[in-house]
Amino acid sequence: MLALLPIIILYAVTIILYALTREDLAGTASYWEYFVPVVAFISIITAWANAYARGDSRLLYLIRQIIIWGAFLWMLLTLQAAGVEAALGSEKTTITLILMLAMVAMLVGLYLDAKMFFYSLFLGLCGYLLADPANVAVLGKIGETLKIEDAANKPMMMIMLLAIGTFLISIFLLLSTRGSVAARRSR
Numbered sequence: 001m002l003a004l005l006p007i008i009i010l011y012a013v014t015i016i017l018y019a020l021t022r023e024d025l026a027g028t029a030s031y032w033e034y035f036v037p038v039v040a041f042i043s044i045i046t047a048w049a050n051a052y053a054r055g056d057s058r059l060l061y062l063i064r065q066i067i068i069w070g071a072f073l074w075m076l077l078t079l080q081a082a083g084v085e086a087a088l089g090s091e092k093t094t095i096t097l098i099l100m101l102a103m104v105a106m107l108v109g110l111y112l113d114a115k116m117f118f119y120s121l122f123l124g125l126c127g128y129l130l131a132d133p134a135n136v137a138v139l140g141k142i143g144e145t146l147k148i149e150d151a152a153n154k155p156m157m158m159i160m161l162l163a164i165g166t167f168l169i170s171i172f173l174l175l176s177t178r179g180s181v182a183a184r185r186s187r
Helices: 002-023 026-046 048-054 058-081 084-088 090-111 114-131 137-145 155-186
Strands: none
Touching (some): 002 026, 002 114, 002 155, 026 058, 026 090, 048 058, 048 155, 058 084, 058 090, 084 090, 090 114, 114 137, 114 155, 137 155
16 A cells, blocks of 8 residues: 555646646645655656566666656756746746656656656646647546436546546556566566
8 A cells, every 4th residue: 555655646736736726826836746656756756666576677777767857957957047937937837847747747647657658648638628728528428328317517636536547557457567576476
């Protein structure tokens, strides 16, 4: 259960930040900025076993993670120092930050940890819905698939259901990694 805690934190905080951002898009950029290192840390610790299960060097894995997340944090600091928030405005800065975080999480997910890939899809959808709230029709399509009536008018419920779905996929991936690690250790 302890292995699930970082993933639970990741999804719970994302849902909370999504809800806060829906209420005040301009005022939540700093919350998302503080969340970026949390996502990076969770990404690093939750995929540590993947390197072992695949037979990769843990040092090489750690270097890759540090390069990816370090470059992203460096880019965010550089953009902040260049005054991008003043140029774009707080609302666009928040959306850009969320979508960039989703993109980096997808990169990490594709190359190092599949759990982050599914999280990035969830975060990308959150960013998309925040960028253009009029496009909640996509939730209607998802709701039809899941047999949920009037899903487009229930964005928070749909976000929570999608978070649960991607969380369950993450649990499956975590358990399969644990099984690979156990098999590798028994050899």
